[in-house]
Amino acid sequence: FPSLVVSNREGYEAYQIINRQFAEKVLELYQEGDIIWVHDYQLLLLPGLLRQRLPEATIGFFLHIPFPSYEIFRLLATQWKKDILKGMLGADLIGFHTHGYAQHFIQSCKMILQAESQFSNILYNNRLIKADLFPLGIDYQKFRDACIDETVVGIGTALEERFFNVKIIFSVDRLDYTKGLDYRLDSYEEFLRKHPEWREKVVFILNIIPSRDNIKTYSERKRMIEEKVSTINGKFSSLHWQPLIYRYNHLNFEELCALYQVADVALLTPLRDGMNLVAKEYVASCIDKGVLILSELTGASNELSEAILVNPTDTAEVADAIATALEMPLVEQRSRLSYMQHRLAEYNVFRWINDFLDCLSDVKKEQEALKVNVIKENTIQKILQDYHRSGRRCILLDYDGTLAPYQKLPSLASPSEELTSLLGELSAEEANHIIIISGRDADTLEKWLGHLPLHLVAEHGAMVRIKGDTWKETVPLNTEWKEQIRPLMQLFVDRCAGSFIEEKRSTIAWHYRNTHPDLGFNRSRELRNSLLQLTANTSLQVIDGNKVLEVRTVGIDKGVTANSILATVEPDFILCLGDDATDEDMFRALRDRAYTIKVGRGSTAAQYTIVSQKEVFPFLQRFTEAVRTKEYNYY
Secondary structure, eight states, X not given: OGGGOOOOHHHHHHHHHHHHHHHHHHHHHOOTTOEEEEESGGGTTHHHHHHHHOTTOEEEEEOOSOOOOXXXXXXXXXXXXXXXXXXXXXXXXXXXXXXXXXXXXXXXXXXXXOOEEETXXXXXXXXEEEEEXXXXXXXXXXXXXXXXXXXXXXXXXXXXXXXXXXXXXXXXEESOGGGOHHHHHHHHHHHHHHOGGGTTTEEEEEEEEOOSTTXXXXXXXXXXXXXXXXXXXXXXXXXXXXXXXXXXXXOOHHHHHXXXXXXXXXXXXXXXXXXXXXXXXXXXXXXXXXXXXEEXXXXXXXXXXXXXXXXXXXXXXXXXXXXXXXXXXXXXXXXXXXXXXXXXXXXXXXXXXXXXXXXXXXXXXXXXXXXXXXXXXXXXXXXXXXXXXXXXXXXXXXXXXXXXXXXXXXXXOOOOHHHHHHHHHHHHSTTEEEEXXXXXXXXXXXXXXXXXXXXXXXXXXXXXXXXXXXXXXXXXXXXXXXXXXXXXXXXXXXXXXXXEEEEOSSEEEEEOTTSOHHHHHHHHHHHHHHHHXXXXXXXXXXXXOSSEEEEEETTOOHHHHHHHHHHHHOOSEXXXXXXXXXXXXXXXXXXXXXXXXXXXXXXXXXXXXXXXXXXXXXHHHHHHHHHHHOOOOOO
16 A cells, blocks of 8 residues: 555664564574574564574565565665565565465566566575465364354354344454455445345444554544444434444454354455455354355455455445345355365365475475585585696686676676686686687677687687687588578567667577566567577577577587587696586586586586576686695695
């Protein structure tokens, strides 16, 4: 409800302090192996605070309210919304009531933090996090047992005697603007106006649970509701009948269950609700009659589809739903209830707890599985040892995503002074042959790195410049095929804002790194299918890379070119690093001859993984340090 939000820095700073206090207390209590389960919007920052101090801990988080759409969430102050998302992403598993809420969260992570996602998995800060739905259940048997409780039966019998021959509509809610109580009263008034035949035959028991009434806006809302109740009763009541009974107090369990059992209709129409357990409790308490009218904007509406679902702001629709519910035959009532009761009995609160904890355990196992190939210190020491002992070394390095981070535009990824210096030191060693093997065009590589004593490979192997020599084509280039591919790619540039075409001598590529994440991915799938159809039975190949689709001639790839250069150099030590689909050709070609390392997550033919591009520079620095100091730590 953006129009009702009051944002101030003092409030947010207090929120941060409370979350830090919870973190300190949890850290006092935590023992290795414990599971930490954080609940609800009061503690959105807590998982992230705990993750900083307990990097290996098992942390779950569950949000009991709706997560807003990105368009609403983005209205928060920039730093606040980033803090909230980072805090939640400190958990291993983040639970929501519905699929929609989970998708809203994932979308916000993608748009605000540029996190990667696939289905319900999020990759952020080199961690796998899962966001999924776990619709909260109730203790179903507790409410069924209450049906035969003597106290409950006694209260229910007294209510039935008092309202003999009168249909009972029942509603219970906290005093809160999200509950749409004013719309509900308007709908009941509309029902009485449109259906005069039900006057003196129906009563609406509205029970409001006191909530925050010491806050001015809540006390004002209470006053408005009470004025509306008085208006309806004054307008429609008679000497013998009052259409609306209003109560502002807490109900004990027995009173609540008795009301659930005797009510012919439950009218539960909040404007937004994470779940609405009252709806589930009502269904569980019904014995042989009862109709649930439920807002379609509650989480429970996804499970209780046999209820009469309504738009809570449409007073005419809700009024008609009341009439439908009151006139519904008993056979239909029992049929609808049986379906919903079976579902609630199967997925109760205990099943909810077990499902969440089982999924949390599975996420931790999946995280561990991803760590299996991550290069470890003892492996690095073994590589350094072999490097030191060798007499002729070959190091093959991809450029974008490996030596340099991806940029919005390819032209912005020029090498830093530190990178140029590092490559200079590595290539200055007499025994070293450093090969930059990239998808970049020859002119760019020459401009950026041509002054260094390196072997340069451009366009995935179409052009090669051996150290000290000139550029040469590896195969004769025929580029007539581009005239068919270019118009198709241009069509997708027009249809997808932020995408662009990059054309090189032997390849043509469509980049979508700067597009809206969902739109870019969807368009890339469409373009990929079109390109595969267009290139079928030709000598062309479609490469599905990192936010890029590239078309090139079959037979030109990094694997073939790497083998060709290695045949000339004849090294006794080979190290190969790359991050993209095009580098997989190289990994496969060198599988049994080299140390192959993929930069980033994902399935790969490489032996090892370096999780982040930021870790590549420190890794390569260790080879220059080894050369300078001649000091090695052997395992």
